Amino acid sequence: MVKKKQKPPFSPAVMLVAVLIILVLGIFGVQVPENIQEIFGIHTQQQTKPSTTKPINSTNPGPKELGTATFSTSELTDSKNGWIDYHPLDSLGRATGADALLKPTMVNTGTSANKDIRPPGFVSGLEPTLHSRGHLIGRQLGGSGDDPRNLTTLYQTPVNTPYMTKYENQVRQALDKGETIRYRVIPVYEGTALLCKQIDLEAKGLNKHTTVDFRVTILNER
Structure with a gap:
């Protein structure tokens, strides 16, 4: 039938x-x-974009944009493969910075912050401190959450997000379009303070018509 x-x-x-x-x-x-x-x-699929506004009670003035990146010609040399160079911890165990040449293949290859790692100054992710184990090279950009050299204590809101996330997303969007990005993140400390005073970011695309070329500093305060 x-x-x-x-x-x-x-x-x-x-x-x-x-x-x-x-x-x-x-x-x-x-x-x-x-x-x-x-x-x-x-x-x-509903996609929630991270907020770019700071909390009402925040005293943080927000990111200060300082113009274009300051990489030298040699620092902008391309290579077949991307790379990440974590600077060594200082005598107090603090992360001191990270440089990277980011490639599209590195997107989302990083790891979340290891909860067994407590960067200097980290107390709690809960009130009243609201600390975060902040990646220097973000997880979505291939940064490790298992390497202490890539983690520094940041205030989750508004420093880690939305401020730092805003610029990481700019880099991520360029990578998604096939660009190669030179990237650097440096936490700046005052004396022996365990929490950095600010975090400096700069990025520049190697493509001729890149959409990424910035230098910005974000105060690490609520």
Whole structure:
């Protein structure tokens, strides 16, 4: 017996209209239940962009943009493979900086901060300190969360996020477009203070029409 071919539950016209409606709702931030999406064979994904505004009660003035990156010609030399160079810990065990040549293949190859590592000055991620084990080279850029040389104590909000994340995302977007980025992050300390006073970032794309070329400093304060 020849089985009859089952007809789709909806006509092509109805399917097209439904798909368009689901896509439009997604653009405006309206989440369509997954079971309905599955019926029409389409999936939307809600993406939450990190906030770029500081908390209302924050005294942090925000990132200070200092113009373009200051890498020398030799520091902008390209290579086939990307690399990350973590500077050595100082006598107090503090991270002192990191340089990198970032390639698209390095995106999302890093690791989250190891909770067994307590960078100098780290107390707690909870109130009243709200500390974070801040990556110098971010996880999404290939930075290790298991190497103490890549972790320094930052205030989670607003230093680690949204301020530092804002510039890491700029680098990430360029990498996603196939660019190669020279990157440097330096925590600056005052005397024997265990928490850095500020963190300096600079990045420059090696492509001719790069979208990344900045130097910025972020105070490590709430």
